[in-house]
Amino acid sequence: MTETVFNLFLPFDRDDRCDHALYVGHPIDMDDDDALKFLRDRAEEDLPVATRVALPKAFTRSEYYAHIRAGGAGALYDAVFAVAGAGASPLYVVTPVKDGKVMVNATGQIGDRDIYLNARQLGDAVMVDWLLKYTTDEGIDLPRLINDDYFLAIKLTFNARHYVSSLKLLLSCIDSLAYVEYGDQPSIFVNWLRTYADLTPVGITPEELWELRNGVLHMTNLSSRQVVKKKVRRISVRIGGAAHTDADGTYFFDFHALIQAYAVGLNRWIASYNTDRDKFAKFIERYDETISDSRLLTRPQPSATTRPAP
Secondary structure, eight states: OOEEEEEEEEEEOTTSEEEEEEEEEEEEOOOHHHHHHHHHHTHHHHGGGOEEEEEEEEEEHHHHHHHHHHTOTHHHHHHHHHHHTOOSSOOEEEEEEETTEEOOSOOOOTTOTTTTSOOOEETTEEOOOHHHHTEETTEEOHHHHHIIIIIHHHHHHHHTTOHHHHHHHHHHHHHHHHHHHHOSOTTHHHHHHHHHOOOGGGTOOHHHHHHHHHHHHHHSSSOOHHHHTTSSOOEEEESSSOOEEOTTSOEEEEHHHHHHHHHHHHHHHHHHHHHOTTHHHHHHHHHTTOOOTTSOOBOOOOOOOOOOOO
């Protein structure tokens, strides 16, 4: 039975953005495996004669890969098949294009979450893909992922009474998750706290915590530029006891209260992914860019040997 199969091309410009697609349809009578091989073999031949179709929304290459890893890349280019008059479930091969040439360094099935990642292997050392590690039948296990990547170290340093180190890790965690939420935009630290966390029980504002973050992470002191100019109150942490302001005007809040307030905000942030499933693709795109203690190259442990008795 003859059906039309498609070579689909996604050209990315100098800014790594794709705003149109190219396609070639082939009426053939083959089984799926032979048809896919036929399309892959014809990619370079089909590219120069492909038909151009404008896409409803442009996307970057990293967004495209993130949608693949999220399992929904087809939504980015489905408009092509409507123009081509394809059926509901056409057989096709997608090939990225850069500078007029096909970009192929691996092949895989649609839905392979790790196929578009560069191999993270050095000799016999391998890095496990975080998305595969933390994905369950219900979806991405965000609580376990955030706990392993951030809160394990925060709790470890806090319980060891390395409170400044623990504070740095907590503030850095807010930085990281604010970036995942908003991207590289101004005021994302403050915006994340305003949206998801309530610092009222701590007795501080998001702006004050931001200035503490600037002083502590940059210089390990309490004197950010805005604090020195007396535009923002100087704050610091104390462990236990009631919050208070000292004679120099520095407000000391309970560190544990901040951890609790942040944990509540974190739960609200995680819950937002249940109400807005479209956020997952952007989460994957940005989280792929982060580094963490759990994302390390590991080598197989040597097998135990028994030393012969003398």
